[in-house]
Amino acid sequence: MDLGPWEIAIIAVVILVLFGSAKLPQAARSLGRSMRIFKSETKGLIGDDDEKQNTSQDARSEAARLRAEAARLEAQAGPQELKAPADDAVKEGVPVRQTEHGK
Numbered sequence: 001m002d003l004g005p006w007e008i009a010i011i012a013v014v015i016l017v018l019f020g021s022a023k024l025p026q027a028a029r030s031l032g033r034s035m036r037i038f039k040s041e042t043k044g045l046i047g048d049d050d051e052k053q054n055t056s057q058d059a060r061s062e063a064a065r066l067r068a069e070a071a072r073l074e075a076q077a078g079p080q081e082l083k084a085p086a087d088d089a090v091k092e093g094v095p096v097r098q099t100e101h102g103k
Contacts, residue, residue, distance in 0.1 A: 019027050
Protein backbone atom coordinates (compact mmCIF):
# COMPACT_ATOMS: atom_id res chain seq x y z
CA MET A 1 0.00 0.00 0.00
CA ASP A 2 1.65 3.18 -1.22
CA LEU A 3 0.58 6.47 0.37
CA GLY A 4 0.84 9.51 -1.80
CA PRO A 5 1.07 13.13 -0.61
CA TRP A 6 -2.71 13.64 -0.84
CA GLU A 7 -3.46 10.61 1.32
CA ILE A 8 -0.97 11.74 3.95
CA ALA A 9 -2.48 15.25 3.97
CA ILE A 10 -6.00 13.86 4.41
CA ILE A 11 -4.85 11.62 7.28
CA ALA A 12 -3.13 14.61 8.95
CA VAL A 13 -6.31 16.72 8.67
CA VAL A 14 -8.45 13.92 10.12
CA ILE A 15 -6.05 13.51 13.06
CA LEU A 16 -6.03 17.28 13.65
CA VAL A 17 -9.84 17.38 13.64
CA LEU A 18 -10.15 14.36 15.96
CA PHE A 19 -7.62 15.44 18.57
CA GLY A 20 -7.58 19.20 18.17
CA SER A 21 -4.45 21.31 18.25
CA ALA A 22 -4.33 21.36 22.08
CA LYS A 23 -4.31 17.58 22.58
CA LEU A 24 -2.15 16.71 19.58
CA PRO A 25 1.24 17.00 21.41
CA GLN A 26 -0.06 14.87 24.30
CA ALA A 27 -1.34 12.24 21.85
CA ALA A 28 2.04 12.20 20.07
CA ARG A 29 3.86 11.68 23.39
CA SER A 30 1.51 8.86 24.33
CA LEU A 31 2.05 7.23 20.95
CA GLY A 32 5.83 7.53 21.37
CA ARG A 33 5.72 5.95 24.84
CA SER A 34 3.55 3.13 23.55
CA MET A 35 5.96 2.45 20.70
CA ARG A 36 8.94 2.33 23.11
CA ILE A 37 7.12 -0.10 25.39
CA PHE A 38 6.14 -2.25 22.42
CA LYS A 39 9.73 -2.36 21.14
CA SER A 40 11.17 -3.24 24.55
CA GLU A 41 8.62 -6.03 25.05
CA THR A 42 9.38 -7.39 21.59
CA LYS A 43 13.10 -7.46 22.40
CA GLY A 44 12.28 -9.17 25.69
CA LEU A 45 10.32 -11.89 23.91
CA ILE A 46 13.17 -12.49 21.49
CA GLY A 47 15.57 -12.75 24.45
CA ASP A 48 13.24 -15.24 26.16
CA ASP A 49 13.23 -17.46 23.06
CA ASP A 50 17.04 -17.48 22.96
CA GLU A 51 17.16 -18.32 26.67
CA LYS A 52 14.69 -21.19 26.23
CA GLN A 53 16.78 -22.63 23.39
CA ASN A 54 19.92 -22.47 25.53
CA THR A 55 18.12 -24.05 28.49
CA SER A 56 16.72 -26.90 26.41
CA GLN A 57 20.12 -27.53 24.85
CA ASP A 58 21.70 -27.59 28.34
CA ALA A 59 19.02 -30.04 29.50
CA ARG A 60 19.67 -32.33 26.52
CA SER A 61 23.41 -32.36 27.15
CA GLU A 62 22.84 -33.01 30.86
CA ALA A 63 20.47 -35.89 30.02
CA ALA A 64 23.07 -37.39 27.67
CA ARG A 65 25.72 -37.07 30.37
CA LEU A 66 23.47 -38.78 32.92
CA ARG A 67 22.65 -41.61 30.49
CA ALA A 68 26.36 -42.20 29.88
CA GLU A 69 27.02 -42.16 33.63
CA ALA A 70 24.17 -44.64 34.24
CA ALA A 71 25.50 -46.96 31.53
CA ARG A 72 28.98 -46.78 33.05
CA LEU A 73 27.64 -47.57 36.53
CA GLU A 74 25.54 -50.47 35.21
CA ALA A 75 28.59 -51.92 33.49
CA GLN A 76 30.61 -51.65 36.71
CA ALA A 77 27.85 -52.94 39.00
CA GLY A 78 27.08 -56.18 37.22
CA PRO A 79 23.74 -58.00 37.29
CA GLN A 80 23.72 -58.70 41.06
CA GLU A 81 23.45 -55.05 42.14
CA LEU A 82 20.83 -54.12 39.55
CA LYS A 83 17.97 -56.14 40.99
CA ALA A 84 15.00 -54.26 42.37
CA PRO A 85 14.53 -53.82 46.14
CA ALA A 86 11.16 -55.59 45.83
CA ASP A 87 12.99 -58.77 44.78
CA ASP A 88 14.75 -58.87 48.16
CA ALA A 89 11.45 -58.35 49.98
CA VAL A 90 9.83 -61.28 48.16
CA LYS A 91 12.77 -63.60 48.87
CA GLU A 92 12.86 -62.68 52.56
CA GLY A 93 9.10 -63.11 52.98
CA VAL A 94 8.39 -59.50 53.90
CA PRO A 95 4.62 -58.93 53.73
CA VAL A 96 3.47 -56.45 51.15
CA ARG A 97 0.96 -53.86 52.32
CA GLN A 98 -2.20 -53.85 50.23
CA THR A 99 -3.79 -50.64 49.08
CA GLU A 100 -7.25 -49.93 47.77
CA HIS A 101 -6.01 -50.48 44.23
CA GLY A 102 -4.44 -53.82 45.10
CA LYS A 103 -7.62 -55.45 46.52
